[in-house]
Amino acid sequence: MEATATKTPAKKKAAPSKPKQQTSVQAAPAPEPAARAQDRPETAVSPVQGFVAKVSGTATKSDTPLIETPQAVSVVTRDQMDQQSATSVKEALQYTSGVAAGTRSAFGGYDIVYSRGFVLDRYLDGLKYLGGANYTTPQIELYGLERLEVLHGPASMLYGSASPGGIVNAISKRPTDEPFHEIQLSFGNFDRVQAAFDFSGPVDSDKRWSYRLSGLASGVDSQVDFNEQERYWIAPALTWRPVTGTTLTFLANLQHDPDVGLYNNIPSYGSVTPSPFGEIPRHRFLGEPSYNVNNRDQQSVGYAFESHLNDSWTMRQNLRYMHTDGAVHQFLPFPDGMLDPTTMLRFVVDQTADIDAFSVDTNAEAKFRTGPLAHTLLFGVDYQHLNERSFVNLSLGAPIDIFNPVYGDTSILVPGAPEITDQVLDQTGIYVQDQVKWDRAVFTLGLRQDYASTSTDDLLGVALDNSQDDEEFTQRYGITYLLDGGFAPYVSYSTSFQPTLGSSGGRAFEPTTGEQYEVGIKYEPTGYKALFTLAAYDLTQQNVVTADPVLPATRVQIGEVHSRGFEAEGKVSLTDQLDLIGSYTLVDAEITESLNPTILGKHPLNIPDQLAALWAFYRIEDGPLAGLGFGGGVRYVGESAGNEDNTLEVPDFTLFDAAAQYDFGALSPRMAGTKLQLNVSNIFDEKYVSQCTNRETCLYGNGRTVITSIKYQW
Template structure:
């Protein structure tokens, strides 16, 4: 029933957009006509983009992207990229009614999303490993083990791109499974006027708009303003999904060789927690009494459960072409996020009778400040018959967060019981006895190079390498509120590594492109062993053999791959020395 409703909602949105387009065309025509002269019927103006006009960060006409910057940091056709990559376009997201990033990649191979139904996070897992997320090529989710993780609204995105396999050679510290790159909507020279009004199940009320165009007749200054406002319940009682999102962007093009784009966004989420941690008995299988718990059951306390997150970011993307050979790019972003999170949750059945659930409480929150800078110099030249697209870059990432977590009890023992079939709310939330405060600063400096060599018209060889220096300082403080006891633990990291990749592809006739690649990755590890020696970074390596197929003249793109992916120096608890 929900799927049918989503399809109708999409059609209503399209009808509203078409109505605005018709009204705008008629108004423009009326102004152009002489006074007193009737206006002849005229169809709305339609902008048609040729396939060759697509860029690696811009809009895509349809579902099939042909270019991307994620895998190489250069604007490269997917058919010339010796790595598995998927691009979920804006049009596909709209037609599927995508509301979150997790929903965007729900039909992509090799990736799964955690908490897809729940509104707090997007936590992708690619090829079996938790994946880092990037926004316009810069890292965003610094603290993946806690609750303080930014989440960008999918309506503000032009594309969602999945890069499979180790990618440290261009991005630094990363899991070997791959990464997610979110591409923001950017100003367009074509006038865009879109307004959406939605009403859905669970009392969902949402309005959004997307406005873009040129400020002057020479199209030197372009703007875009994207926004979304939502007030909604969820399938879980007493759990909200309210959001404010607004993203202004401005592009300045003083010449054909220079582009400066300012990218900003603000997002405020006021939500409950739809994750209830319900037991297997009563959900997956019936209880011992043959009963099942309703999906609308809320394990928390309506006056206590809250998830209030605020984030904002400001940055820019700059590019300047010196001549036909050299061009420079720089991407910069500062991002801030803070969170207040309190809740009551279920911790299992109280007895073998499976009639009441035990509950605990949580008080968490914190602040995150990050800055990322990526500067690249690209050179396009030839050495004899070989055409080169060479990239040299340096990037720096700095993140600092303060995180607080405390666990407590509810009501009187045993831990605030609640009947899932006849819930009674209003239990006392007991004071939390102790908190853990974590303060961490992360730094990563990387220098990288890459050469995309066109050996012949059909044969391409890609080689790249990177040297990283990663460091962090983590201070964990255990605070007892009863006697103000404090236990402080400090864990430093100071590690470096060299990663590389090699790739070869052949563009055969009929749109068939077989390829082979080998790539490596690394992840810093905190702490020391029993002898006091720092742990080695966890490294990964992958050999991938694949084929890409894009039939000439068709609007389709197929990729198939097999791979051997391995990790080394993974931290493992010593069974002979329990903690």
């Protein structure tokens, strides 16, 4: 879906207006006065002024008002990301309802987030971000995004293979039809340094061509000794409008991560539970400084095409090719590897991976009427191909004293058995969706058929090659009723599926399947920008693969996870001066079928039972303090299971954040566009464990983080 709108003027009178997206309505539009920019309609990919988005395409693949969507959808705007100085996708989602984004420790190299009891799949511009076996996982650069959207619950009807918990869909920045320039410098604790730029505007006087070029270079140490992250990223984009109503936007990015960082696992003994030897400090490194490599390179190129053929028909195609490669060589704490109360075994991971991924989605949208019914009919076909070649060798390495580590012993106690595999996934899906309006009722009906094939070849010839073909039918039905006063109750039913590699007893695993019932109400008041969503759901995933209790090294497919919960979220911009976010989540997830009686009825790992967050930010526009903005937030993460039989519990924690900003345009028009900002997360430096997967594998969360940035826009 191509952008068709512009951002509204900047909030500060002295500051320059924010970038405007190109329009697909006119091939060579005349510049609009800034006062009229806010009248342009919002689209599914356009910038949003403030925190409150009204339109999204993630749930329907078309420009649909959020209040008419019969499923909970959360949108994080560029303004929110900037105001909170988020540095990764998972940080940007920390104030979003239903999303457990802070359970993966201080490590920022991967964006693994949970919702409704399951890990969410990641998408970029509506196409799945493919790849990520073992330790080489591609990552989306947050600075390159205009919006970040979460579709809560099954999304397979439109996207095929997807988590029952939902998807995270990132929307790239697009070229603008008015000149826009931004440079930014950031500094912080842990020796954080970052320089970034974002330039955009028309190429020719007719504005048939427009460009955008964004980039950054960053480096930061970690609260963990001998651990740092480094990134170089650039993203060119070019939009062509050959005729009125048609746009073709080329999108590319190159990312080089010389240092991705690492998970720094620690045992629960001395972190979650007390130890007579003291508490393990947050900076403790249990690997080897001389054997600590984790690098990654990503390149992608693609396009987003949209053509409004007439008042009824619109054609769209999104396409992307992506390549990822990387290497990991590290000593890591060994799960279940405590030799005695102070000494832990370590395993040595040596991995290289090379990933090629291709995705394309083509659809047609028709708007028409049949008597009193107004239809938005969408039908399309998508295809994705993944080829992942990897070398993995896991060995048993020298142990380490967790309370008094001595580094330098890189000996291998038990050599591993190398694995060289070539995995291929091909998936084709055909889908149809009809959004039908009848008086105040909006019906959403969708069906999809998928054909997936997967194969795994052992290039060493040690194990048997494995291949399987799967077919799956998914669906979604929903109804929303638009009441007076901006209220919209809804109810929906949706299903999901995910192919599962592997076999048991010579029979290939069936795909996991999921189904969800959701009921909720949305409220969009008049008079000010706000959107409130309340949602309750009942979600079940079947065909879950679990370990055989008799032969733990063998996997069997007899398992079911049942998750029920409640989510509430509100985003408000009362005026141009005040932004508010509030969210609350209650999750009750349990394992309802398993061959292992010790985990039957237990809670899955890494799923907090409650989440709550509140954020407020206020800007002063008049008087001697004009130009000053300040605010902050609080985040609560409830208890979660720390091991499979739930005998270890990860305690809840509460974190406080703060932000302050000064717009120098309030001092002088010559300084318009210059802003200084300070963000502090976890103000009180709360020490907490963010997750455990067993008694020997836990992770500390981020301590106090301070980021100071200065930005100039013109």
